[in-house]
Amino acid sequence: MHGKSQVQSSIFSPDIGDMPKIKTIHRPVGKPSNAPLNTSTFTGIGLDKDLVKHMEAKLKVTQPTIIQQKAIPVLLGPTRKVGDNVPKTDTDVIIQAETGSGKTLTYLLPIINRLIESEASPMLDLESKRSIGTLAIIMTPTRELAKQILQVLETLLSMPASSITGKKRSHWIVPGIVIGGDKKKSEKARLRKGVNILVGTPGRLLDHLQNTKSFNVQSLRWLVLDEADRLLELGFEESMTAILKILDARVKFAASITSANDTTGIWPKKRQTVLCSATLSEDVQRLAGTSLIEPIYISAQKDASNKKDIPEAALATAEEKHTEKFSTPEQLKQNYVIVQAKLRLVTLTALLKSAFANKIKGPKLPKTVVFLSSCDSVDFHYELFAHAGKETKLELSHDEYLGQRFEKDEEEQGDNDHERSPEFASGANRIDSKANRDEIHKAKRDAERANAKKTRAQLSLKGAVLPDVPLFRLHGNLAQGMRTDTYFEFCKAPSGVLFATDVAARGLDLPDVSHIIQYDPPSDLKDYVHRVGRTARLGRDGEAILFLLPSEVKYLELLTAQGLPNQEVSVTSILMTLAPPKSNEYQQPATDIQNSFERYNLHSPESMAIARAAFWAFVKSYATHPSSEKHIFHIKNLHLGHIAKSFALREAPSDIPQPKKKKVAGVRPGGKNVEDIDESHVVRKSQKEREKEERSKPKIVLKRKNDVSEFAVGDFKSLIGPVTKRKKNK
Numbered sequence: 001m002h003g004k005s006q007v008q009s010s011i012f013s014p015d016i017g018d019m020p021k022i023k024t025i026h027r028p029v030g031k032p033s034n035a036p037l038n039t040s041t042f043t044g045i046g047l048d049k050d051l052v053k054h055m056e057a058k059l060k061v062t063q064p065t066i067i068q069q070k071a072i073p074v075l076l077g078p079t080r081k082v083g084d085n086v087p088k089t090d091t092d093v094i095i096q097a098e099t100g101s102g103k104t105l106t107y108l109l110p111i112i113n114r115l116i117e118s119e120a121s122p123m124l125d126l127e128s129k130r131s132i133g134t135l136a137i138i139m140t141p142t143r144e145l146a147k148q149i150l151q152v153l154e155t156l157l158s159m160p161a162s163s164i165t166g167k168k169r170s171h172w173i174v175p176g177i178v179i180g181g182d183k184k185k186s187e188k189a190r191l192r193k194g195v196n197i198l199v200g201t202p203g204r205l206l207d208h209l210q211n212t213k214s215f216n217v218q219s220l221r222w223l224v225l226d227e228a229d230r231l232l233e234l235g236f237e238e239s240m241t242a243i244l245k246i247l248d249a250r251v252k253f254a255a256s257i258t259s260a261n262d263t264t265g266i267w268p269k270k271r272q273t274v275l276c277s278a279t280l281s282e283d284v285q286r287l288a289g290t291s292l293i294e295p296i297y298i299s300a301q302k303d304a305s306n307k308k309d310i311p312e313a314a315l316a317t318a319e320e321k322h323t324e325k326f327s328t329p330e331q332l333k334q335n336y337v338i339v340q341a342k343l344r345l346v347t348l349t350a351l352l353k354s355a356f357a358n359k360i361k362g363p364k365l366p367k368t369v370v371f372l373s374s375c376d377s378v379d380f381h382y383e384l385f386a387h388a389g390k391e392t393k394l395e396l397s398h399d400e401y402l403g404q405r406f407e408k409d410e411e412e413q414g415d416n417d418h419e420r421s422p423e424f425a426s427g428a429n430r431i432d433s434k435a436n437r438d439e440i441h442k443a444k445r446d447a448e449r450a451n452a453k454k455t456r457a458q459l460s461l462k463g464a465v466l467p468d469v470p471l472f473r474l475h476g477n478l479a480q481g482m483r484t485d486t487y488f489e490f491c492k493a494p495s496g497v498l499f500a501t502d503v504a505a506r507g508l509d510l511p512d513v514s515h516i517i518q519y520d521p522p523s524d525l526k527d528y529v530h531r532v533g534r535t536a537r538l539g540r541d542g543e544a545i546l547f548l549l550p551s552e553v554k555y556l557e558l559l560t561a562q563g564l565p566n567q568e569v570s571v572t573s574i575l576m577t578l579a580p581p582k583s584n585e586y587q588q589p590a591t592d593i594q595n596s597f598e599r600y601n602l603h604s605p606e607s608m609a610i611a612r613a614a615f616w617a618f619v620k621s622y623a624t625h626p627s628s629e630k631h632i633f634h635i636k637n638l639h640l641g642h643i644a645k646s647f648a649l650r651e652a653p654s655d656i657p658q659p660k661k662k663k664v665a666g667v668r669p670g671g672k673n674v675e676d677i678d679e680s681h682v683v684r685k686s687q688k689e690r691e692k693e694e695r696s697k698p699k700i701v702l703k704r705k706n707d708v709s710e711f712a713v714g715d716f717k718s719l720i721g722p723v724t725k726r727k728k729n730k
């Protein structure tokens with residue numbers, strides 16, 4: 001693209017005409033549905049007094065939420081005898097509750113409670129405590145979620161001495177973590193010493209089960225699958241099947257342990273498996289196959305399901321009418337906006353600008369997560385918002401720009417050196433050789449790149465587009481250290497924008513997120529629920545908005561069928577926020593923003609390369625929507641020239657990037673583990689396809705139909721599939 005003169009087209013074109021009218025669910029913002037109840041206490045539902053006191057002091061958690069009230073007594077086991085609904089023996093449990101309703105404490109508290117309860121048992125002497133190995137494993141789909149759970153676990157286990165016995169409680173319970181990206185050697189050493197409650201991601205956990213001899217799981221009593229539907233889905237199937245097989249073979253329960261046997265009666269007699277997610281339904285049993293034994297299903301949903309909100313017409317089949325629908329927090333405001341591709345980028349900018357301009361004066365600072373479909377797109381938007389607007393004004397092609405800059409630099413240099421250099425004084429340097437010019441150019445570009453790399457290695461940046469707003473990014477291609485640090489930094493930040501892939505969609509408890517922007521719709525409907533669930537947590541307010549292209553408007557039907565409420569916001573009302581005070585003129589400011597973004601791309605080969613890679617990643621991830629959504633998301637429906645505009649490119653790039661990934665500071669070179677698979681790279685199947693497949697399989701596995709990796713695609717034709725040619729009449 002460089003060097004070619006490019007046509008700068010307007011982003012505003014005549015009205016796109018009438019849109020099909022889709023019936024959506026209008027639900028007024030309701031009372032918080034995932035907040036703690038004021039009618040119950042933790043001791044009332046059977047938890048140890050010391051543990052409750054400690055939790056109140058450390059986590060400021062005083063009253064249980066609905067799911068905690070329902071599930072904790074069951075998980076505390078039959079010996080506690082709290083409530084009438086506790087089964088007589090420990091059974092497997094499926095827990096389903098809205099995002100941000102405290103599911104982590106729901107399963108952690110009973111496990112810790114049962115461990116500290118048993119510590120007085122003479123059967124569990126100090127020696128056996130040490131040698132007993134891993135008693136609980138908690139599996140999660142992402143490393144950040146594993147770290148978050150470990151943090152909560154460590155906090156809960158830092159209990160002071162008991163007020164009754166004077167002894168320090170829970171000190172013998174050792175928590176630990178095994179995740180991809182961390183050093184295996186140090187994990188091995190910790191496992192050798194003994195980790196009683198282990199949090200991990202499937203790939204690394206399997207690695208240790210296969211290769212770390214000292215990893216003792218013989219006494220395992222709890223296996224928790226957090227975000228279970230995701231773990232039982234595509235991408236994790238091989239690891240999960242292998243893990244369960246190994247655990248089943250190695251866990252020999254009480255028979256192998258003489259001193260710490262089950263006479264205490266406090267721990268489950270055999271392994272208890274707990275599945276947990278906001279998007280689980282009873283049919284997950286079918287996915288989990290033989291790994292669950294007669295599980296009981298505990299849901300936080302009200303008995304009258306939210307199906308009553310769903311227009312009858314949206315429930316297509318009798319089967320669907322009886323299927324549990326997903327639910328989102330009642331206090332969450334959910335909007336959508338239909339935006340033409342050319343206007344996407346300026347609309348996103350307007351939305352962010354207005355959120356930060358208006359709210360910054362309010363009592364609470366805004367904190368926003370923008371979900372994108374690929375790592376490259378995250379990098380592009382992060383870089384763009386961090387650096388655009390700082391460049392010199394430019395209406396030229398890249399080569400013209402460099403040429404002009406060279407002249408300018410020379411003049412500046414000439415001015416500066418005028419007194420010192422006779423050559424400059426005589427103007428001899430102006431007719432410098434081309435070789436010399438190229439050398440200066442190269443040196444300048446190298447310096448620019450070195451600078452850019454330096455800033456990119458930072459965890460957050462501030463740009464000119466959203467002044468004073470720290471910008472973050474999170475995706476699976478970042479180096480692990482940077483991923484972890486960014487996650488913790490964004491948690492701590494009082495305000496900011498996080499550009500992220502679905503790596504941030506599940507389970508992350510990012511404090512005080514006020515806005516969610518789904519700039520690219522998710523490739524799995526369940527992820528819609530998880531993405532919006534990063535806000536409106538634990539009874540707090542929150543707002544989410546979904547961007548749709550005019551050709552994607554039927555996606556609203558899918559949301560409606562799932563009982564997900566949505567209200568339209570017009571694109572004009574968003575762009576209008578760019579207009580100067582007391583004016584309705586928004587087209588010029590929007591055009592200026594678009595132009596400044598395009599100039600930024602033109603200003604260096606590196607920014608251009610990032611934009612082009614993001615463009616192609618977008619197109620490729622578009623191809624990964626499941627077949628049931630192909631009538632909505634099909635590449636044939638995309639106007640590539642307009643999509644290019646949304647990446648601040650003046651034309652759609654004609655070439656597809658080479659398989660070798662560009663090197664960007666902080667980005668991990670090559671090598672993906674299972675848990676790094678970005679959602680965008682996986683072709684998902686429809687519910688029906690999965691069910692059909694599962695019926696024919698006894699096991700946990702779901703086979704990946706077609707893994708479209710970021711670079712697995714050769715050309716545009718291969719993305720849109722085979723085209724049948726008509727035979728020519730001879």
Ligand SMILES: Nc1ncnc2c1ncn2[C@@H]1O[C@H](COP(=O)(O)OP(=O)(O)OP(=O)(O)O)[C@@H](O)[C@H]1O
Nearest residue numbers: 036061063064065099100101102103104278507509
């Ligand atoms: N009863 C409670 N009272 C106050 N705060 C709570 C309570 N239970 C949990 N929390 C806090 O609420 C936040 C959300 O909890 P958690 O991350 O477990 O939600 P979740 O249901 O697992 O969400 P997701 O489905 O998104 O994973 C955490 O910060 C947690 O400490």
